[in-house]
Amino acid sequence: MTYSRKGAVLGIDAENQESSPQQTPAMRALEDRPVNRKVVLSGLWVAMLFLYAYVDIFSFFRADVLNGALQGRVPVADVAIDQQFLVLATVYILIPALMVVASLLLPARLNRWVNIAVSAVYAASVVSLAVGDPWAYYVLGSVAEVVLLVAIAWLAWTWPRTAQAVGR
Numbered sequence: 001m002t003y004s005r006k007g008a009v010l011g012i013d014a015e016n017q018e019s020s021p022q023q024t025p026a027m028r029a030l031e032d033r034p035v036n037r038k039v040v041l042s043g044l045w046v047a048m049l050f051l052y053a054y055v056d057i058f059s060f061f062r063a064d065v066l067n068g069a070l071q072g073r074v075p076v077a078d079v080a081i082d083q084q085f086l087v088l089a090t091v092y093i094l095i096p097a098l099m100v101v102a103s104l105l106l107p108a109r110l111n112r113w114v115n116i117a118v119s120a121v122y123a124a125s126v127v128s129l130a131v132g133d134p135w136a137y138y139v140l141g142s143v144a145e146v147v148l149l150v151a152i153a154w155l156a157w158t159w160p161r162t163a164q165a166v167g168r
Contacts, residue, residue: 041103041115041155048122048148049096055141062135076133096122108159115156123149 059065068075072082079085099118106114123146130142 037108037155037159038104038111041111041152042100044148044152044155045096045100045103048145048152049093049100051141051145051148052093052096055138055145058137058141092125112156112159116153119149119152119156123153 060069064075069081073080074085095118099115102114103111126142126145126149130139133139133142
């Protein structure tokens, strides 16, 4: 069990590390440690990918999308579904999938700039794909994706800095 510096606030005798008789379970504070910035960024990329995937999966409940796919075309953009389209779509999804791992493994300075750049590019692409779409689920999913991408950019931008030694 952990204790605050001011044990009395929790009804705890800090010297004896015993609960006082008046303490109730509701009075005990819950431990709440800060989550590492890299883990938060990685989790936001995972959430964004889930939203992206589910919005696309839900699209197959639309007759226009399903019929277009059966005819080998993306109906909204009137683009052929061919090798080139599928390779480009795979690359488009591969980048944020790699960001899940990159956010955990890259050194802080590089991590910060890569997260800012990639999230900004993807936010712009999500907005450009959603503009003019009449389906509320698609717009809602796109707004949620952009919120997550903005959160990624903001968290990367506000990455905590360490204290610098004097004279460096």
